[in-house]
Amino acid sequence: MNQRLRALALLLLIICSSFIPGCWSRKEIEDLAIVTLLGVDKVAGQNNQGQDVWQVSAKVLQPQPATQSGGGNNGATSTGGGAGVGQALLFKGTGATLQEATRDLMIRSPRFIFLGYVSGLIVGEKAAREGVAQIVDLQARFRQFRLRTYILVTPGEAFDVLQAHPEVDDTLAKEIQGLEENKVDRIGISCGIDSNQFIQTLLSPDRDPVAGEIYVVKPQEDPTVAVDKAVVIKGLAVFHGDKLVGWLNKKETFGYIVNCGVNSAMIPITVIDGDKVATYLIGKVESKIEAKVTGGEINYRVKVKTWGEVDEVKDIQVTPEALAKIEQMASATVRSCVLATIDKSRQLNADILGFTQQLHRTELTTWQTLGPTWRDSWREADIEVEVDARVIQSGKTGRELMIKK
Amino acid sequence: MAALLYVVVLATAVLFVPAITAQKAYQSAWLATLVLPTIIASVVLLAVWKLGMYFPDKTLAEYSEVILGKLLGKAVAGSYALFFLVMNILVVREFAEFLTVNFMPETPIWAFCSLLVLVAGYAAYKGVEVIARMAQFILPLFLLTLLIVVLFTIPDMQLGRLQPLLEGGVLPIIQGSFVPASWYGEIVVLVMLLPSINKPQEVGKKVLIALLAMTITFTAVTFTALAVFGPYLTGDLLFPVLELASYVNIARFIQRLTILIMTFWVSGIVVKSSLTFYVICLTSAQVSGIKNYKYVLVPSALCHILGSAFLFANTLQLMEFLDKYWTPMALVFELVLPLLLWPVAAIRLRKRRTSK
């Protein structure tokens, strides 16, 4: 009994004492440089080989002590300028690999870089054109990253985007996240693609990915506001495999969003018939791709249904007949947008709308005969687009407001 | 008992197996976890249960000597002890691996290994009853966690990602089935536990229910992972369920639920490791003729710590071992050996009865 006890005590002692130098992974929260946005660029290197190097820039959260009543007369800790709560710092670093660049960027800061809160990964055009495989691989592999990071591509340098300032929210990251999460696709100007969707599409053998497009503008409206750079997310970047090949403009982007389907949207479609003008406000879009193989010929059919309302008219008496007319014309407009998207994607040779994916899913045997040339057969395939736009509401007033001439 | 086996099997399976299965069967992985493994595990259960009914008060280590004679019986029982040891070393290593890869990369592997072994050893010291009660206690927690993860990822699911079903025929599914089957087959630990169960007659039914429950849970989890991450990403991620939890985002506040997965994983694996630890000690004690299994605790704990900390150099070695070597080895011990022992035992017993 006693001997066993001693042995047990010894074992416990050994194990406990081995933990004295422990706390290996301990990092206090204030020792972390919490990165909220990450920009990745390829830039010309300064070394003599003249090779391009990675440039990683990061927006780092700078926690300020919560302002206290009394102005902190007894707080010996209130350092730093008059920056607002949660001001973000910007760092930039270069290196031969992404991680080297990441180390480089925080070289002046006493804190450790922490990527657990990166809400957006912005890729510069040059890096994107050369391929994002390396970035994406790091993103999926490195444990601090999460798959719910939004992927954005900017024409130009990502570093410029990070130099922008938030207009509405207190940090740029929050603003971008908010736009991506619940705004851009609902107003039909872009689409929030997070790394899960992006990587999945990249990995799948039958579809090409897109990513949101972000760029910097100068707000003009109010000269008293000091912000000289703000961001806009508008349009989509098209990839062929992992390489950026082009951009979708406003119309094509809308076509893409229609094809994906969207809920609780507010997308206006202008319908013009001579003098008469109306706005068809899309509230909901459902879309379906059908793949059919008849005698070796691949046929695709896109079926789009939209539900919307008409609130704004000019010189139109809102009657059921007029609404039917609006429906018809709106359908045509939406259809032209979808067709534009299809044309653009064919032009860029990137099956971003997932036609082949649908073929893979429903016509397995045909897919298996395609092999690596699947993009070609998709480019040559027949694609029909059917749009059924419905007006389900026409606002609070009746047929028309009788306004005197 | 049912709860115990359920927790024991699922604790590690849920985290590792969806990825391994998806690598082979892609979007049909959820089918791979559904049909064949359940059938295999039912066969295992049947054999184990029949054997147990032949010798209601004996464990495998004891009745294998009766069936196969002293020498061969001891060899079989000893190899089972080794099998359980390898299994537990893997479990401990998986635990440490999971934590270091995802959460605390700077912490040495041996720290986690030794602590887990310490806790599991404590449970094994307390005996099988305590372990069973632990399992019952954490089972609701376990289910709740999985339920939360599955429910909260519903907004991100796209059923289209599961299409096309049965791409490449049935073969990939069968290939993908063996890994889950080897996991389900871990119910083979019953061979050492049957005598300590109150109502052994009901065990067959209860474990079958547990088996079905495991299948449903496991399939649901695999299904969720596939529907959210698609077949290709699921196969590439090491721990899809963990990623699922971290992917959850509801109202921008319910997010980053990795902590849930971690807690349930740690609690589940403690139960699993405890039970295996107990079984190892019991088997090796009975093989070597030691009366009290508690004497074997400390030596086998040392084996565990050393084995788990130093047998594999990195995660990929572990994954490769799990994928390539462990599955056949496990299936031999889980399926083949019981199926061999069963007829031999039947014949022996009949002979004995007729000779009497």
Place this chain on the structure above:
Amino acid sequence: MFKQVLQKVLGASGKNTTANSAKEPKEQRPLVANIAENLKILHQVFDLCGDVVFREFQLNTKPALKACVIHIDAVADDSLSSQHLMQSILLDNSALTADMQLTKHNAPQILRDRLITLMEVKTSTDVLELTTHILQGNVALLLEGSATALVGITPGGQGRAILEPVVEPVVRGPRDGFVESYRVNVALVRQRLKSSRLKVEVLQVGAISKTSVAVCYLKGVVNDGTVAEVKERIQRIKIDGIIDSAVIEEFISDEPFTFFPLVLATERPDKTASALLEGRVGIIVDTTPVALIVPATFVTMLQASEDSFNLYIYASFIRLLRFVALNLALLLPAIYIAITTYHQEMLPAALLTSIAQARVGVPFPAFIEALIMELTFELLREAGVRLPHNVGQAVSTVGGLVIGQAAVQAGIVSSSMVIVVALTALASFTIPNISASYSIRILRFALMICAAVLGMPGVMLGLMALLIHLCGLRSFGVPYLSPFAPLSPKDMKDTFVRVPWWAMFTRPHFSGAKEPARQDPQGGPQKPGEGGENSSNK
């Protein structure tokens, strides 16, 4: 195993029993027929006991009979003995008829049968027995020429009035609490269970204190094995004195080394009565206003007696809240430490910013910060308990100011930590059972250390070790974690939720299932319209 170590360390060994009492008469010795002789013996026994009163007098018989009344001042009930004993002996003997004159020989008989008006009178022929009686507060009457002494049962002793329980107050429900006298306490229980099946077995424990310990149970409801076990364990106690039921609690625990109370202590008679109805055993100890209830399970530590009286929906809500509070009290600081120092990626983004802001400029690591705050809180609590009520309030005000404001403003601790500590404190106050909340508080520190060393995995491993310990615990044979482990859904009626009383059909199964049904299953409430004879309303 540990017990032996402890015994060795503390230098106790089985050879010299500490509980020796040389002065008291050990062996039995019969009384003799000579009062002087008997008195001499008793004087020897009660030598130097200033509170023992020997009142010698003579009965007015012819010839006058010498007698002596012996009792202990203030332990025996004075008014009882003077009214019903002295008065009846000395004054009322005129009631005796002529043919029944008191003589030496019939005096004990006649006094007892015809004169003494006390409710209970016993006889004793033994010095030891007589001594015990006197010590218990009875009055001994020695008579000339008789070897039999009369004993008037007049236990009085000093006690306080029945007051509202201090530790377990209720808003709705009975307001009487146990007092120090076990007779009153048993009576309080008896008043609630007016049945002959309520058995009260009184045992004497303590070589010197000779404390009465009443084991109460409902015959036919309780598991007989449990009763036998309780009695055996109580009788096994060999100690000089039992000052409080807590001493008994420690002696009869199943597991000598545990953080958790394996015996439920309560100062509420209603709680005791309902425990008896569930088939538990109550132990009421003299001089202690706290009764013990066994077997106790972990869930009983979270049941307040008020749960039984409030609307069951509300009671269930509160019960659930309490389970949450239990987890908070145990885990919150540990989780806070683990997350802020190891797993920052697990915080929702919004929280991260505020915690990071609060932590700016705090000079300590989170663990030290938490430790300081928790210790300060425990200090405050202790100070509040030790001080008189009115001063205690001042302490809590000062403490609140120091913790809440000054420390944050001075930048010594972060405001988020203050919130964590305050929440933890609040949560730990909601645990109805005091001993359970003490154990939770101690374990909290252990888990904080786990969190500081290994983060969340450390916390979980610590918790699992705790769970293993809990699963291994039994209270009088009943697994401590039942009905969760082993799972027994039928017994969950009074755990996470409290089902309505009309649905509490069965008692917990540990009562031995001798009489599992508590009520007629048809007896639930019925709406007036549906109240048919054979309505199958459940």
